[in-house]
Amino acid sequence: MSQKSEKLIDKKGLRLDGRKPNELRPIKIEVGVLSNADGSAYIEQGKNKILAAIYGPKEVHPKHLALPDRMILRCRYHMAPFSVQERKSPAPSRREIELSKVIREALEPAIFLEYYPRTAIDVFVEVLQADGGTRCASITAASLALADAGIPMKDLVAACAAGKVDDTIVLDLMDTEDKIGAADVPVALMPNLDAITLLQMDGTLSLEEFEQAVNLALEGCRKIYAMQKEALKARYVNVKEVEE
């Protein structure tokens, strides 16, 4: 986050890509896209293109890592070398390791972990193209992949960032807004439980601005939640059609 002279909001109050401050980018979600995974989902949000897959529940190796009273959730967030402007080494960066952890902790509250003791679930996220807000889009997709895998869940997790660019609180920052805007607040929500499962912030916000940003992000999460449910419905219809 660093403030530069570039204008991110024009005179009409519109953003670089023509969106209004409280508008989401175009989102496309598909569930059940990979034949090998136990569950999978694909999301496009702006130019973000992200795949999430679930393998499990399965046995834990080595065995002494298994937990007697709950399932272990593991998560790997990973970016393709060609997903960003300068080629990224395929070895996990410190950023990817941190994001793997916060994404896992954003999904954990949604899962009935105690249903499958001594097992593990793997969440694999691959960012094929990155355009700002990949952690949120990853959570949105991974939560659908978990549902597709039939993992018992308390609710879906929907995620979306809000932030501040040019003194305006805006929803769903794209790459340029993320990089030269004043603040970014990614949030993940289980809408039915009003439970925030991911919250980070960088940049600078007053308490009042922070409250506005959180509320706008929560609104975004709820809109995305509706799209998640649509995508799941489409998947079931598809499956049914194939089976018939």
Place this chain on the structure above:
Amino acid sequence: MSQKSEKLIDKKGLRLDGRKPNELRPIKIEVGVLSNADGSAYIEQGKNKILAAIYGPKEVHPKHLALPDRMILRCRYHMAPFSVQERKSPAPSRREIELSKVIREALEPAIFLEYYPRTAIDVFVEVLQADGGTRCASITAASLALADAGIPMKDLVAACAAGKVDDTIVLDLMDTEDKIGAADVPVALMPNLDAITLLQMDGTLSLEEFEQAVNLALEGCRKIYAMQKEALKARYVNVKEVEE
């Protein structure tokens, strides 16, 4: 493989080191050269100097990697840092990892793997000096080391490359021919079974040239096979002499 203006075949049809096109380099083979290994062999082929050692059959750790119905063959092809013109880092390169795999797959068809279920055999190859064709010489030596270790085998594996330099199909390419010639076709053969267990190619060959090259390489393999049997015989005589 890249074609350059250097002449690799002179007017008399002889190669840089004076060999005829279908002539092998001088080969020296010795079996049973290391006291600690369960089996070992040493080969010099041109300026190649290569040691192969076998350890096993032995227990597999961790145990869940063992196979209930067969032995596991493991192979490490490794080059000494001083074996090549520019010092090679001792950490395994991608090339060494690929060659370890293809050498293992060239040896596997020769071994009665089902005789020792739940065990493993290690094949360790150390290239002390490299001069082109090390993968073939490694297979030739490793197959003798397996025999020296008393591993039950269907046949020995003999290996040799053929290729194309200056529009001529030649046998057993040395380093310079390998680097600036037009094509290289390494082949491994179990002569008694007429079974090709390794085949690779790089460069460019027409279908007809390819057929010629394969046939020439197979001829080379058969000559090397004769030398392998001589070396084994010499080893048994030696052992007998020592024991008497």
Place this chain on the structure above:
Amino acid sequence: MSQKSEKLIDKKGLRLDGRKPNELRPIKIEVGVLSNADGSAYIEQGKNKILAAIYGPKEVHPKHLALPDRMILRCRYHMAPFSVQERKSPAPSRREIELSKVIREALEPAIFLEYYPRTAIDVFVEVLQADGGTRCASITAASLALADAGIPMKDLVAACAAGKVDDTIVLDLMDTEDKIGAADVPVALMPNLDAITLLQMDGTLSLEEFEQAVNLALEGCRKIYAMQKEALKARYVNVKEVEE
């Protein structure tokens, strides 16, 4: 070790920091400084600042590494990135790996390893600031940490280097003397058993000089031994006061 023109001993026979040749640097030792470790000690020797901690005896993982008749001693000597002039990468260097080994082998003779078969003890040494002679100071501290952890021991191990600077045999070399002096001889001693458990040397010494250096180092070890016992006594008094 490289001899340069700098004078390390002045006309009065005093060293750069004003010490006489056979004089130790100021030493401060404290036992039981960390609440989580099973035993711990802190030493300042000149500008060296070193922490040692003991965890164990504890179970060995994986189990097949445990020894049926004795305890395993493990040791990690590690330097903080800010402990030396140029920032040190936190990954263990080859020097740190060697020192971890010699420190472990300097401590092992002092421990009744057979008292706790199938277990392991970890010795962790962190050099917070380095000023020459860290391996000796680490042994002095680690041996106290072992005692603090209640590990049964034959004797404490006290360690100190001697060496040669400007043709003079001197005790307890500091960083500059170590780097530009003529020789360095670190020694570790179990004083009650007259047993040398660490001995290394680099530089150049005649046999006679070597004998002098070893004897001076042993004298230094005995002085440090007295301080170790004081520090242990202070710890017990402290503990008693706390408990009363």
Place this chain on the structure above:
Amino acid sequence: MSSMITRVKQKQIAQLIAKGKRLDGRALTEYREIKVEQGIIERAEGSARVLLGKTEVMVGTKIEIGQPFSDTPNEGVLTVNAELVPLASPTFEPGPPDENSIELARVVDRGIRESKAIEFDKLCIEPGKKVFVVFVDVYVLNHDGNLIDASALAALAALLNTKMPNYEIEDGEVKIKSGYTPLPIKKHPITVTFAKINDKLVVDPWLEEEQVMEARISIATEDDGNICAIQKGGSGYFTPKQVLEAAKIAKEKAQEIRKKLNW
């Protein structure tokens, strides 16, 4: 699938092949359906996605300015990397490249390099000092068999879709200008892989066939039918006759694929 059902199925696959048939109804030398999409990752200099039946591979290319190798000071550099990312198969694990992904990358590399598909001399900016480096990243997204052919095809499709930045040299410094030039590609090497099952050769093995195959051979041929790369894999063997037969079929199938894709 339980291992008993697996074994019954494997037996069935092998028995069918002995009769010249395959479980999924294909002829022995028939490919699964091939779909190629190009230009799907805008961030990359080139990209393509290939579907070979259910096998799915994505390739992205990146172009950077770097140093040439000392023995080819006038040529650009090619770097091929393959990732068997764990979402593609229950048998893939996170971590540094293993022997399978390294072999895959090197086989794809060999086909492109040995056929001289890229005109490397046109990638030189300043001889001995600055050249374009082409990174080809193979990303396997779903593994249903025959990763080699799918990856080689996706790599070629991505290269054909790759654009190099325009530049000029000003005061000895390289300045990137606006606009792009297509990466100069002059050959179209196509790799055809055979599995040996029950002593017969089948083209484009899917996953269940790979699980029963004795050995594998991959043969890359150029537009003119010349062979430019071969890789045998697996723990079985081929007879000399099988090898020559495979080479002939590989040449034909590659021509078919080139024709279908208009390359």
Place this chain on the structure above:
Amino acid sequence: MSSMITRVKQKQIAQLIAKGKRLDGRALTEYREIKVEQGIIERAEGSARVLLGKTEVMVGTKIEIGQPFSDTPNEGVLTVNAELVPLASPTFEPGPPDENSIELARVVDRGIRESKAIEFDKLCIEPGKKVFVVFVDVYVLNHDGNLIDASALAALAALLNTKMPNYEIEDGEVKIKSGYTPLPIKKHPITVTFAKINDKLVVDPWLEEEQVMEARISIATEDDGNICAIQKGGSGYFTPKQVLEAAKIAKEKAQEIRKKLNW
């Protein structure tokens, strides 16, 4: 401690907190005793040791000359690293940084970076070529809970204690001169961490509280009360109301700490 005693104690901690009390007698928003020592490592350009109850963290800073990032050619570089060295806790293992130490380093980094605590433009020696690189090494020596607040505080204390070498440029080469200048610090970001236990928020959780907490939230605020960094952790959640409540308390507690330390 046996796991049964542990469970009894954990239950007790949770029950007390429900009543607004804590096992160690603190109020819910009360910190443990904070001790800060600066300048303890002479070899380092700056250093500090922070005790937060029994939690002990040492930070050393190093300054080297290096290259700026290409997108900020006129600014110095900050590199934060954290080591959870195994002498600090039976749960820390030797080896490369794991996700916990990486998260710790990145959260400490974020507080300093986002608040623009360091005047990075004053660390530029030659635009685009040479700048001062500030290494902040966080060294956890004893882990009794709330490593984030202790580490962030120790990092700030060490930076306030850091001196940059004086230099001049002679014939295009940087010459280090004698004497030092303090590192220019203009903000004092303070991070305040909350644990959620039994649906209540408690400030500065110690180890036993961390073992029962459902989730954790860390909020860094600047001298003027603005928020500059947040990190939620743990496998539980917060309600929107709790988040806003935490932000308000974090601002107050940070001011208290700044006042106590005269920053």
Place this chain on the structure above:
Amino acid sequence: MSSMITRVKQKQIAQLIAKGKRLDGRALTEYREIKVEQGIIERAEGSARVLLGKTEVMVGTKIEIGQPFSDTPNEGVLTVNAELVPLASPTFEPGPPDENSIELARVVDRGIRESKAIEFDKLCIEPGKKVFVVFVDVYVLNHDGNLIDASALAALAALLNTKMPNYEIEDGEVKIKSGYTPLPIKKHPITVTFAKINDKLVVDPWLEEEQVMEARISIATEDDGNICAIQKGGSGYFTPKQVLEAAKIAKEKAQEIRKKLNW
């Protein structure tokens, strides 16, 4: 060998030594047969193979042009590496160097470096910028005990066999010319290792003696008898008297070896 036979044999070794005898018939201060071959790897700048009984070590040297260390701008650089390759012993494992191979490399390095065996100032090409870097790669091919002495001897033999390329400086660039100059070696440090078994010292322990030894001490001496490096190893101890006795014997044995090899 079963562990019971091993134990009986180990007891026997220890009891014999108490009587001043060794299982293989040697006197306590007698070396096994030493064979040294030089110049066996043409690709290397220098090479040697040493047999110490059945222990076999090969050393190759490589010379490259590189940068000097900043504190010795006028001196060449020495880098010693040791590989305990798994074909040499059932106890060696593939993988990055472990503590044993690192210690071996560092002990070999210390003997060469501390004796100033190589005239490093003659390896300087351009002060502060370009010097020759000497890589000494120790390759253990068969491990039958006393790797330190065999490796140190092989390293010295390889260095004595090493040739540096001739060069001239043209327009500030180093040009390699034809012809070679021997690497300038002025000292012949020889390392002598003792095992302590049953409280006695034996020289050049073989593998079975190493398995029963309490401790190990290696002492390198120069041509003039001065000591230049020492390393104690193993989990036992030495008395001060034993240490001084070992130093005296090491000096004598090293002279014997130098004489035998005409160095």
